[in-house]
Amino acid sequence: xxxxxxxxxxxxxxxxxxxxxxxxxxxxxxxxxxxxxxxxxxxxxxxxxxxxxxxxxxxxxxxxxxxxxxxxxxxxxxxxxxxxxxxxxxxxxxxxxxxxxxxxxxxxxxxxxxxxxxxxxxxxxxxxxxxxxxxxxxxxxxxxxxxxxxxxxxxxxxxxxxxxxxxxxxxxxxxxxxxxxxxxxxxxxxxxxxxxxxxxxxxxxx
Ligand SMILES: Cc1cc2nc3c(=O)[nH]c(=O)nc-3n(C[C@H](O)[C@H](O)[C@H](O)COP(=O)(O)OP(=O)(O)OC[C@H]3O[C@@H](n4cnc5c(N)ncnc54)[C@H](O)[C@@H]3O)c2cc1C
Numbered sequence: 359x360x361x362x363x364x365x366x367x368x369x370x371x372x373x374x375x376x377x378x379x380x381x382x383x384x385x386x387x388x389x390x391x392x393x394x395x396x397x398x399x400x401x402x403x404x405x406x407x408x409x410x411x412x413x414x415x416x417x418x419x420x421x422x423x424x425x426x427x428x429x430x431x432x433x434x435x436x437x438x439x440x441x442x443x444x445x446x447x448x449x450x451x452x453x454x455x456x457x458x459x460x461x462x463x464x465x466x467x468x469x470x471x472x473x474x475x476x477x478x479x480x481x482x483x484x485x486x487x488x489x490x491x492x493x494x495x496x497x498x499x500x501x502x503x504x505x506x507x508x509x510x511x512x513x514x515x516x517x518x519x520x521x522x523x524x525x526x527x528x529x530x531x532x533x534x535x536x537x538x539x540x541x542x543x544x545x546x547x548x549x550x551x552x553x554x555x556x557x558x559x560x561x562x563x564x
């Protein structure tokens with residue numbers, strides 16, 4: 359049995375002494391062919407084998423050694439491939455949206471996150487690049503580029519009903535929202551609060 363391991367698997371090297379096994383460390387598999395047996399071309403020479411297991415991982419993060427090698431070999435042997443797409447990942451926001459949201463980086467809030475019939479009640483986290491946290495990571499596995507995602511920041515409250523209930527109160531909008539949301543989020547960005555103060559005042563007068 360031969361196992362070819364590239365550089366990120368170097369922890370196995372040096373102490374691999376399993377009888378009947380041969381470990382090739384820092385070994386990159388370049389090409390696989392099959393006639394009667396498999397012929398595996400590596401940067402350390404050729405290996406011939408009756409069977410072959412490919413465990414070269416997915417496409418996640420290239421600097422960690424991720425390659426599309428497994429997919430290429432599967433295609434070469436005519437296997438049907440479900441087109442891979444990112445899952446359990448944070449969302450990045452456009453630079454325009456980041457102007458508003460990046461100032462709130464670090465704020466985390468319990469939310470109901472939904473897309474295409476899927477919903478998750480989990481925390482979301484505003485980051486310097488966009489949105490993360492368990493709610494966002496979960497919904498990302500169902501999201502397709504260009505589709506919209508709904509985020510309900512007050513899943514246990516009807517916001518309109520709450521504002522109507524407090525219409526005659528003297529409480530400032532920021533203080534009112536702070537009862538339900540983290541204060542920084544309720545306050546929003548100085549020039550772009552979560553709820554426009556002017557629109558709120560207009561609504562109070564109506
Ligand atoms: C940032 C991050 C965090 C994660 N956190 C968790 C977690 O908390 N819990 C959890 O369960 N999972 C986690 N995962 C997922 C987990 O790491 C993977 O599911 C798991 O490592 C997959 O194992 P694997 O053996 O299939 O592939 P890998 O671990 O990717 O191993 C594949 C190996 O094949 C090598 N290789 C590729 N091409 C070639 C080639 N041509 N020749 C020779 N070698 C090659 C690669 O260098 C790599 O060493 C995380 C993944 C990432 C990226």
